[in-house]
Amino acid sequence: MNRELNQWFVHEVLPHERALVRYLSRVWRTRSEIDDLVQEVYVRVYEAAEKSRPAAVKSFLFTAARNLMTDRARRARVVTIEAVENIEELSVVADEMTPERRLSARQELKALAGAFESLSPRCREVVWLRRVDELSQKEVAARLGVSSRTVETYLMRGMQAFADALFAKQILRVVRRRARNAEAEPGHGKQ
Amino acid sequence: MESSKVVKEQAARWLVKQDSGEWSAADGAALQDWLQESTAHVIAYIRLEEAWKRTGRLKSFGAGVAAGTVPSPRQWQLSSVFIAGEAGPKTAVVRHARRPWLLGIAAGIVGMAAIGVAWLVLTANPMYQTPVGGLASVPMPDGSKVTLNTNSAVRVAISDHERRVQLERGEAFFEVAKDPTRPFVVVAGRQRVIAVGTAFSVRRGAHGIQVAVTEGKVKIEGEGQHVQRPATGGGVDTGSLTAGSVARMDGNGVLIEQRGVQELEQELSWRAGFLTFDNTTLADAVSEFNRYSVRPIVISDPSIAAIRLTGRFESAKYEAFIRLLEDGFSIRAERDGERIVLLKR
16 A cells, blocks of 8 residues: 555545535435445545645545546436436535635544444444553453454444544534633623 | 445454454455455545544543443433534533532533533542643632643542642643632642632643743742642742742743733633734744644744744634735645645745
């Protein structure tokens, strides 16, 4: 594996996954195909970057996504109507191109917490013992009285949930601007 | 192309296998083969690997919990506290404990929509901490308030005779409720800062400890002494600090400087999520920003390090800060993986 390329991919491409998913979902109506589209866009971008790194990563990524969808729509003999319905809208809308960069430390922690909360109680326990208390997988299995296979399954599930929370899932936008001081200090409510 | 679902599952299986501690050379070779089969495999693998690496941050929810204690869903309460502020959604994690006053704190935390990040309340000595970029306000049972800056941790022990806060790392601002019968003691490394009713900050850094007083009076004591009531004194008194003064201490001594309350308040603007610079060198400004981010900014050219800046910036918005630098000075930023390097243009 090309370590340096992988680092680049992780730091420069993955932070745009959320926006990419949003874009694909808007244009491509077959929900079940979105993940595969993301995978293929990633492959195209990664393989192109092996030769030379694109300067503007986000627009490069979106262009790859657009080309892929066009290819697919053209190539398919029978295209589901939903799939092509929006193909006219392939243009990238402005707010998709805003440079959102990576999550802030706080947002990231929130995403992790949310993913952790969404796991089943058992899965949560397994992840907690392994990742926070740093017990080995074997020790986790012994402590919870389950098989190592079960521990593996839960860890796999947890891993996927965290990856989706960090990269793919939409983050709730909250009302911003500075009511902060008022909020942070109850009792000094109005200023 | 294989379905992404299948590929992701295979990648997860490899990572879990690697994580199991039973990993042979043959496994390594098999993984390499699998990775070489397709680019999609590589991508799924590095994506999950990165996510798994970052789950290490879950530890900030677990600090202080007895090892091996799995918080049961009942104990483990995760509630999202949203505040309106530039930094977006905040998360507060409250672990309920048995003592009623701790429950009081917990309720207080949720209720006040603290700019919290990770909160942990333990049965013994509750520990409160913030991750990098965090900011949190903790009401204490005696009516005092502690505000934690980025990447900071305190441990709190309150008894009938003493209110004691151990500053484990980082920086905290204390607003102490008056209580002459119980001195309020902040322990930072070898130093103790003792107050009755006052407001001051304590910061632990690489070069020692800094105490800044904005209200009232505090007393500083060095190592090797028992905690004394401020009224009775005792031990070698390294000094009393009044409002507007700053003390810097390292292993060798104490340096006290009169700066004025106004200036200190400005320096403490981190409590509202700001960094205030007043004719500050870029080098110092950058090291301040770096306290709030996991992605450090590095100055590669000494000639730009001396540029002086004045202004107020939101500590969470280092990207905006960098854009301003690029617009306003002959500076160019290069983002290389985990760092942001500032170069002369």
